[in-house]
Amino acid sequence: MVAGTHGRTGLGRLIMGTVAEEILCQARCPVLTVGPNVVGAMVRNLAHRDREGSTCPSEIHYILNATDFNHPSNEAITLAISLAREFHARLGLLHVIDDHGDHMNKNPDPTDLALRKLQELIPKDTGPQHDPEVLAQFGVPADSMLQTAAEREIDLIVLGARPASSHMKAATHLGTGVLHRIIVGASCPVLTVRP
Secondary structure, eight states: OOEEEEOOHHHHHHHHHHHHHHHHHHHHSEEEEEEEHHHHHHHHHHHHHHHHHHOTTTOOOOEEEEEEHHEEEEEEEEHHHHHHHHHTOOEEEEEEEOOOTTTTTTTOHHHHHHHHHHHHHSSSSOOOOOOEEEEEEOOOOHHHHHHHHHTTOOOOEEEEEEEOOSSOOOOEEHHHHHHHHHHHHOOHHHHHHHO
């Protein structure tokens, strides 16, 4: 399912909610959400590609999957790997560690642990055409994901989701506020996968 959103924030979002959020809450299939920054980015890319005589502007060259290693996230990784194979695209797997206070001097290092866990999620014989890039970093989840997506010119972000325990609100492993910030801030579509 594909949904667009205007990216309302603040009181407007609180009072009105969004159709996209309701779809994310109730859809039993993956939802591709197109946020307000996607159109501007596509127009810029079209102009750039026209100047260079490039082919189709909607090609997917790089997919980013962010995970916290929960089960729904792993399903999203499986789909991200499948899409990377289908589109012959590069794949980045990202884990953001948002609690870095007491963990900076721990042994083993949390980033090393996360990198190993990300490597373990990649099937040995059915991986994408290109070796996935595994990334683990400290930071604020939404900000880190958006910065990584911008730096690597990501064409699609894939996130795992699960229903919240109450109120039928969508919840990613990152929380609804983070998901909303990613959809609104990303210059590429966001594919949300529920178990």
